[in-house]
Amino acid sequence: MATGRTHRPATRSRGIPEATVARLPLYLRALTALSERSVPTVSSEELAAAAGVNSAKLRKDFSYLGSYGTRGVGYDVEYLVYQISRELGLTQDWPVVIVGIGNLGAALANYGGFASRGFRVAALIDADPAMAGKPVAGIPVQHTDELESIIRDNGVSIGVIATPAGAAQQVCDRLVAAGVTSILNFAPTVLSVPDGVDVRKVDLSIELQILAFHEQRKAGEEATAGAAAVQAAAREETSTDQGPDGDVPAVMPA
Structure with missing residues (x-):
């Protein structure tokens, strides 16, 4: 391929x-x-x-x-x-590197949908020396010192960043310098890249905040609708207590 x-x-x-x-x-x-x-x-x-x-x-x-x-x-x-x-472009073989093998990076490495959609995880990379050589999803983790050679040897053009925010830009710069032209960013930060490099950002907290906005709006609409219903019921009750001309009937003497 x-x-x-x-x-x-x-x-x-x-x-x-x-x-x-x-x-x-x-x-x-x-x-x-x-x-x-x-x-x-x-x-x-x-x-x-x-x-x-x-x-x-x-x-x-x-x-x-x-x-x-x-x-x-x-x-x-x-x-x-x-x-x-x-x-x-999914009829081709797209080698991908994942940088940052914490909980999120490990979950991405274990995701079974990559292979079926034309993506091959070529390498898992982490800065922690203690992670080096440990298998995750059957792939041994490699140290970031080997990043450039891994990208070159595997012909990688897509990189996934799952590092903490503070390390993301430095990792991005190294990926771009090594020839990566597309980046999927899971780090909670905005990356600066040169022209010709595509970045897609995935931020779960932002998506949850958007959902929270919609939930708050729906709750407000329900509260407004409830208040309107109470007011309408009150008006209806008042109208039933009035006479034919809308006046409150006088009390008849005993």
Whole structure:
């Protein structure tokens, strides 16, 4: 198989928008699930629902791939899996290094989805000398002193940073200097990279904070709706105590 160093995905050269590129993995995940159930074809509406987008956006995205489906039949699942995988560069072998083998790095090393999606963990790297030689997910951890030679010998172009925030930029600089051009950053910090290097940041705390915002907003809406309901009930009760002209009836003498 070709390695990632000599073959790059064709998405940019084909003029596919970044927003569409970001949705392609969602479509691929949904299509892979259909393929595993031996579903031969899928409509745009069904696939859009499974991927969490609207069908018009899905059809527009697929038009960039030159795939329009068949009216009354839908899209061929296996062909779309191949087409999207090829567009994302997943039909190639992409060697990846993971730097920082703490709890998160070890969890990433043990993730079984890498191999099935075209990624091969070429090396696990950590700065702690005590970690050197210890197997994690069947791969012996290597010291950061060997970083540059590992990248060169394995033709690595994708690096994963799972170090503490304070070490992330230095690791990033060494990865870039050694020839890595794509970085997945799990460290809670923003990395500075030169032009031509792509960085994707994964920050679980930010995602949780966004969810907290939505939960707070929903709670506020529920509280507002509850207060409105109480006020409406109070108005209704007041209106039933009034006379036909809206006045409170006088007390009749005994």
